Every structure is written in structure tokens, then in C-alpha cells.
Amino acid sequence: MDDNLSMTQEQPSKKGLCSVRHGLAFILQLCNFSISTQQMSLSIAITAMVNNTATSIQPNASVERPSTDYSQDYWNETRKEFKAVAPTYDWSPEIQGIILSSLSYGSLLAPIPTGYVAGVFGAKYVVGAGLLISSVLTLFLPLGADAGVAPFIVLRVIQGIAQVMVSTGQYSIWVKWAPPTERSQLTTIAGSGSMLGIFIVLIAGGLLCQAIGWPYVFYIFGGIGCACCLLWFSLVYNEPKNHPFISFSEKSYILSSLAQQDSFPDWSLPIKAMVKSLPLWAVIVSYFCQYWQFSTMMAYTPTYFSTVLEANVRDSGILSALPFITGCVCLILGGLLADFLSSRKILRLITVRKLFTAIGVLLSAVVLLILPWVKSSFSTTVALLVLSSSFSSLCDSGALINFLDIAPRYGGFLRGLMQNFAYISGAISPTATGFFISQDSEWGWRNVFIVATAINVSGLIFFLIFGQAEVQHWAKEQTSTHF
Numbered sequence: 001m002d003d004n005l006s007m008t009q010e011q012p013s014k015k016g017l018c019s020v021r022h023g024l025a026f027i028l029q030l031c032n033f034s035i036s037t038q039q040m041s042l043s044i045a046i047t048a049m050v051n052n053t054a055t056s057i058q059p060n061a062s063v064e065r066p067s068t069d070y071s072q073d074y075w076n077e078t079r080k081e082f083k084a085v086a087p088t089y090d091w092s093p094e095i096q097g098i099i100l101s102s103l104s105y106g107s108l109l110a111p112i113p114t115g116y117v118a119g120v121f122g123a124k125y126v127v128g129a130g131l132l133i134s135s136v137l138t139l140f141l142p143l144g145a146d147a148g149v150a151p152f153i154v155l156r157v158i159q160g161i162a163q164v165m166v167s168t169g170q171y172s173i174w175v176k177w178a179p180p181t182e183r184s185q186l187t188t189i190a191g192s193g194s195m196l197g198i199f200i201v202l203i204a205g206g207l208l209c210q211a212i213g214w215p216y217v218f219y220i221f222g223g224i225g226c227a228c229c230l231l232w233f234s235l236v237y238n239e240p241k242n243h244p245f246i247s248f249s250e251k252s253y254i255l256s257s258l259a260q261q262d263s264f265p266d267w268s269l270p271i272k273a274m275v276k277s278l279p280l281w282a283v284i285v286s287y288f289c290q291y292w293q294f295s296t297m298m299a300y301t302p303t304y305f306s307t308v309l310e311a312n313v314r315d316s317g318i319l320s321a322l323p324f325i326t327g328c329v330c331l332i333l334g335g336l337l338a339d340f341l342s343s344r345k346i347l348r349l350i351t352v353r354k355l356f357t358a359i360g361v362l363l364s365a366v367v368l369l370i371l372p373w374v375k376s377s378f379s380t381t382v383a384l385l386v387l388s389s390s391f392s393s394l395c396d397s398g399a400l401i402n403f404l405d406i407a408p409r410y411g412g413f414l415r416g417l418m419q420n421f422a423y424i425s426g427a428i429s430p431t432a433t434g435f436f437i438s439q440d441s442e443w444g445w446r447n448v449f450i451v452a453t454a455i456n457v458s459g460l461i462f463f464l465i466f467g468q469a470e471v472q473h474w475a476k477e478q479t480s481t482h483f
Helices: 002-014 020-049 051-062 070-085 093-109 111-121 124-147 149-169 171-177 180-211 215-235 248-258 271-276 278-307 313-343 349-374 378-397 408-439 444-466
Strands: none
Touching: 020 093, 020 124, 020 149, 020 171, 020 180, 020 215, 020 248, 093 149, 093 408, 111 124, 111 149, 111 171, 111 408, 124 149, 124 171, 124 215, 149 171, 149 408, 171 180, 171 408, 180 215, 180 248, 180 313, 180 378, 278 313, 278 349, 278 378, 278 408, 278 444, 313 349, 313 378, 349 378, 349 444, 408 444
């Protein structure tokens, strides 16, 4: 009778998206949305912040159709006033490159310690503090730019550290909140906010710069981040048992589903065992290889549209946003499908992870290799870039979430470790891309896509050979090696 009653109480918590754990996923989606808009804001605004690009926009403004309507004339005058008070700077291409890269300098410093601290002390205050610091610094970036290049870079470095606190620390939440059979859907719902943020900032950023001036790009997205902080601190708790609004049935379901695994972090870290673990290296290599392609496409998609397809700045931003919105949708659908296949025992969990990784890598690789040969067709190029992003998003339900399968106990620390390799990849790939394009303007893009494909497929092969989904022995018990 007690067993039947318990199952009756737990069953409703398994259905639908109206649960506290799914609400937590949507709050994290908003947080990731805010962080990604703040990450991308400068990439959009810098075109209006620099003298040579700012002046190139003026001819486009001069060809607008004159209006006899008074309200329209008033709006045009107001817009000119806004743009007049927005300063421009004499930043050379080298200085621009350093400024754009400065966010990554801070990002390289923080992932491992942030993941470790969040895993031990809980993610609520780590993630909340990171979001608050990044949002406030976003509001002050226009003042930092006025103060000079050095203060501006310092603000960006600190902002990079704060943003890592959000992107790394949040995975410690799922150690206590995500049942194993829902891990893919919860993490992909939360992670989809990043792609949604990139989509919105690419769509709206250029329009904001043209309409009311580039400082408002930072003011608006910084303000949204501050609002998300209020939501985060008031509704998020580290563990289900401490949440005031969770139902007894949902709490029982989560705790019982996690009872079979040792998912509670400790101060000790089995470093030697981690270094020798091939399944862990399979995930690390996958992170590096897949983020090579992602970083390349995120950094250079607007450039590809403007140089190869000769689109203007506004259209380039809008077209560049399309792959990210489709990727956001496919990311969520992929997570739901992966959990469906594993929870219904249709496929083993490791089969699901490898299948989704293989589909995501191979199909996106085929699409990228086709791109250089269809550059004369505008619509075909756009369609292929959209397909590439859609296929790549399936990897988030494959190798990119696999670290929670093999070592949930050290999820926060491992997420930080993975992000370090992702940032290293993100620092190298744009530089390599710029080298290829500068060497050969006609076929440089072909070389960029070939290299990205070769690296990505290499990572897939390594993961298919050594990837596992069982909790590793070093993640089940303490060892004699400590951190």
C-alpha cells in the first residue's frame, strides 16, 4: 500500500512542464539569455563605436525617404540627437581585436575554481553574484569606453570572470535537481537561452545603434540582466528540500530518482583518477572540437554575410541571427527526444549520447563543406547555415552533457574544466580563421570550413571509441588523492 501510494504521489511530477524543476530551467534560460546578450553586445555596438565604421553608416541614413509627417520628422530629429551624443573612438583593428578578446581573458581564469566552489557551496549565490556583476558592469561599459582603452579592457576582463560564474556554476544546480531521465531536457531548456540571446542581440543590436545610439545596447541588456537577478535570488534554491513552493510529490520523485547515485560533492577531488579516465577525456576532446566550429561560426557569420554575400550591416545582423533561433528550437527538441529514448528504454543512454553526437557532427560537417560551392546563391547559403546550426545543437544532448552521466558528484568542477578547453578552442579558432581569410580571400573560407570539419570529426571519432555513460569508479567513492 505504501509503495503504491508513493508511486501515485510521484507520477504527476513526471508529466508536463509545470513543475518547480522545469520552472528553474526556464529561469536559468533567462539568465543565459541575459549573459549571451551581454557577451555579444560589444560585437554589435563596436561597428558604431569606431570612427571608420560609424561614418560608413551615414550614407545609408541619407537615402531614407523624406517624410512630411510631423511626428516622423520629430522622431528623426530625436534619433539624430541620440546619435550625436554617442561618441566614437579611434581604435585601430588591432586594438579592436584586443578589446573583443578581453572577455575571453577573464573567462580563462575562472571556470575551474568557479565550478569547484559552486559544487561545494551551492550554485545559487555563485550564479546570482556572477549575473549581477556582469549586468552592472554592462551598464558602466559606455563610461569605461570614455575613460580609455585600458579601463574598458579591465571592465571586460572582470565581466568575463563574472559571466563564467553563471555559465559554469549553474550545472551544480542540476546535480541536486535533475532526475537522470530528465537531464537532457532540463539542461537544454536552460542552455537554449544562450542561442535565444544571440538571436535577439543580432536582430535588435544594429537597429538600436542606428536608432538611438550604441550606448543603449549596453543599457538595455544590462538592465534586463539586473531584472533577472531579482527573479533568481527570490525563486531559486540549491536543493529541492529547501524550496518553499515545491510539492511533496515532486520533492519525493527527485530525491528518489537521485538516491541511486552518489551525486553529493565533496572537498576532495580524485585528480589522478580523472587524468587517467578515457571517458572523461572523450568529453574534454569533444568540447574542444565542437566549440572550435561553434566559436568560428559565432564570430564570423556576420562577416561571411557582409563579405561573401555582400549584405549590408542591418541585413547581415538579421541573417546571422536566423541560425541561432533555429538552433535554440532544435536544442530543446533534441533534449526532449534524447530523454524520451533513454527513459522509455528504447536505446541505452550511451547509445543516445553517441547517436546525437554523430548526427550533430556529421550532418553539420556535410553542410559546411557544401557552403563554399553555393556562395553564388544567397537563399541556399542562408538555408545551409540554418541547417548547420540546427544539426550542431543536437550535440548538447550528446557528448556535451555526458560529464553529468559519468561523474555527477563533480559536475560543477568538470563543467569548469570543460569550459576551459572550450575557451581555449574559442581563442584559437577565430585567429586561425582570420589567418586563412587574409591569406586567400577567395578560397580562405573553404579552408576555414575544411579545418573546422576535420577537427570536429576527429573529436567525434574519439568520443565514439572511448565515451561511456556509467558513473565512473572515481566518482563513486573518495580516493587517496586530494585536490
